[in-house]
Amino acid sequence: MVQISNYIYCKDDILQLDMPTKLFPNPYYDYPYMIIDDFFSENNIKELNRLLRIDDDIEEAKVRKLTRINSIDKKLDKSIRKTKIHKIPSKFDELYQKQFIFFQKRIEDFFKMALTTSTSVQILEYTKGSFYKAHSDDSNMLLKDDKLVGFKPVAEQRKITTVLFLSDDYEGGELIFNYLYNEDKEVVKIRGKKGQMVVFLSNPIFTHEVKEVKTGNRFTLVQWHDAVLN
């Protein structure tokens, strides 16, 4: 294991792989990711949950599946991802933008980057049985005979991922960082409280997964951000 911050370690084998977008935050931090408490207030979360739970304008999420090296099939692949997507209600889109601008400087200082453009906001719903298998947000995994041999960037400017937890009344559904471990050599598992945002780098070191939801509904608001390094 290689220590990448005061309390977090990274598996050695992953570091040997071909990974053009590899990047780490400052190694002197306690954690290599940021947690922002109360990005949304309790009242806002409550109102947004009410709207989402009656919203039936949902879409099944698609995943770009890498079939052969250099060939990406955009088929819906249920073995990789099973989630639904909601549009953010417009009132909350404005509120989200306002809050994001408020926290942007802190995010930029933490990662020593300047954010440029961001994707539009997506609200994901994970009902019982939903999951999202291990993936990196800026690259596809390159497999050879079912063995991971490296990563191929799909979005080189994409540097930062934000996940805002909108609910916490569910079991399962942990956000796992597959290659990161704590001091007790346990894989890093995040169980965000509603209203909390987790901010992490989008590169393969921060490959992540959402474990299957066992009960309840897990809602997250995700966004990917392009940035330039300071």
Ligand SMILES: O=C(O)CCC(=O)C(=O)O
């Ligand atoms: O729902 C989550 O916690 C993570 C979603 C995710 O990894 C993504 O959309 O890229």
Ligand SMILES: [Fe+2]
């Ligand atoms: Fe992701």
